[in-house]
Amino acid sequence: MSERLLIKNGRLLDPSSRRDEIVDVAIADGRIVGLAPHIDASGHHVVDATGALVVPGLVDMHTHAYWGGTLLGVNADKIGPLSGVTTWVDCGSCGAATFEGFFHHVIKLSRLRIIPFVNLSYIGLTQAGNLSIDVGELYDWRFADLRALRRIKAEFGSVIAGVKLRASNNACGANGPIVLPLAREAADILEVPLIIHVGTAPPRIDEVLPYLKEGDILTHIYNPSIGGCVLDERMRLRPSVREAIARGVKMDVGHGGASFSFEIAKAAIDQGLLPDAISTDIHAHNIDGVVIDLPHVMAKFMALGFSLEQVLRLTTCSPADILNRPDLGRIELGGEADLAVFHVRHDPVRLYDSLGASREAATTLECRLTLCKGQVVNTFEDGRTEGRTYS
Numbered sequence: 001m002s003e004r005l006l007i008k009n010g011r012l013l014d015p016s017s018r019r020d021e022i023v024d025v026a027i028a029d030g031r032i033v034g035l036a037p038h039i040d041a042s043g044h045h046v047v048d049a050t051g052a053l054v055v056p057g058l059v060d061m062h063t064h065a066y067w068g069g070t071l072l073g074v075n076a077d078k079i080g081p082l083s084g085v086t087t088w089v090d091c092g093s094c095g096a097a098t099f100e101g102f103f104h105h106v107i108k109l110s111r112l113r114i115i116p117f118v119n120l121s122y123i124g125l126t127q128a129g130n131l132s133i134d135v136g137e138l139y140d141w142r143f144a145d146l147r148a149l150r151r152i153k154a155e156f157g158s159v160i161a162g163v164k165l166r167a168s169n170n171a172c173g174a175n176g177p178i179v180l181p182l183a184r185e186a187a188d189i190l191e192v193p194l195i196i197h198v199g200t201a202p203p204r205i206d207e208v209l210p211y212l213k214e215g216d217i218l219t220h221i222y223n224p225s226i227g228g229c230v231l232d233e234r235m236r237l238r239p240s241v242r243e244a245i246a247r248g249v250k251m252d253v254g255h256g257g258a259s260f261s262f263e264i265a266k267a268a269i270d271q272g273l274l275p276d277a278i279s280t281d282i283h284a285h286n287i288d289g290v291v292i293d294l295p296h297v298m299a300k301f302m303a304l305g306f307s308l309e310q311v312l313r314l315t316t317c318s319p320a321d322i323l324n325r326p327d328l329g330r331i332e333l334g335g336e337a338d339l340a341v342f343h344v345r346h347d348p349v350r351l352y353d354s355l356g357a358s359r360e361a362a363t364t365l366e367c368r369l370t371l372c373k374g375q376v377v378n379t380f381e382d383g384r385t386e387g388r389t390y391s
């Protein structure tokens with residue numbers, strides 16, 4: 001950005017530094033060059049943020065951003081600027097077979113930051129969402145091809161942030177016991193964390209959790225599925241989940257189309273299962289449904305009693321720490337300008353979970369401005385709609 005930008009009079013809320021104050025933010029050459037109560041506006045393009053919230057660019061720990069390459073993919077560049085999400089963790093949209101295309105056609109060209117987890121399955125999620133080809137990516141366990149992952153490590157080892165396994169019936173059929181140790185091995189080969197999704201069994205969540213170690217991630221933690229739920233039949237938190245929390249496994253919301261229940265979340269939170277990241281699992285089939293965007297999912301947690309500071313922490317520095325990226329999710333003098341401006345709305349809104357249950361949120365967030373990698377990013381029209389209906 002050659003122009004100097006001044007975001008004036010906003011309420012800066014940055015959980016990483018516990019900063020919560022009215023300040024001006026000056027930006028030049030893509031970096032934050034001033035953070036002070038009154039910065040002289042001359043020579044700046046001024047954004048009046050009076051009454052608005054200025055926060056670090058949001059980090060969505062679970063997304064699907066391989067648009068054009070998978071049916072589920074949405075265009076991060078197009079919709080990210082509408083929600084303040086500057087970092088998109090793509091959760092296994094592609095496997096070794098499709099990774100190169102994702103990197104060159106989407107990740108490299110993006111104005112936002114897309115951090116990919118590679119799928120254990122060679123074909124990734126190319127078939128997911130097409131119900132007329134209802135064949136999971138690991139229905140044939142030979143797709144768990146470690147040789148192929150070793151090959152892409154040579155070229156993309158520095159880009160790949162983790163390995164993804166969907167450990168549920170729709171993805172693996174009966175192959176859970178075979179693919180779970182292979183997922184562990186894949187993450188160890190690539191020397192990255194392993195993220196495992198749980199859903200309808202098999203495999204059961206008790207079989208899945210032993211494969212996760214400190215720094216790995218469990219996603220869809222509040223899903224209501226049979227066999228994949230963190231609670232047992234009597235709504236008690238499973239001992240295997242308590243053990244996973246104790247050994248440092250990170251807990252990710254991954255709302256998704258079918259993976260978030262207010263009732264499960266409330267009961268699990270009351271028993272000590274707090275999220276380390278609030279994320280959407282946004283994709284083409286839920287963007288127009290229950291997910292919409294990350295601020296919408298954050299509002300659901302405020303409806304559950306979380307504070308604004310808490311939901312911001314879980315969508316900024318906390319997921320950035322899981323990713324081992326202490327440069328992200330923070331606003332710091334001298335740092336790259338990566339932030340969002342939100343209008344805080346106080347009109348009560350009814351929000352729905354994956355089962356149709358609802359809660360009222362007193363506070364919702366509406367994005368006004370997004371800056372990523374030092375640049376203001378705006379949405380655009382390309383004649384496509386991001387949402388899809390199942391076919």
Ligand SMILES: [Zn+2]
Binds near residue numbers: 281
């Ligand atoms: Zn997902």
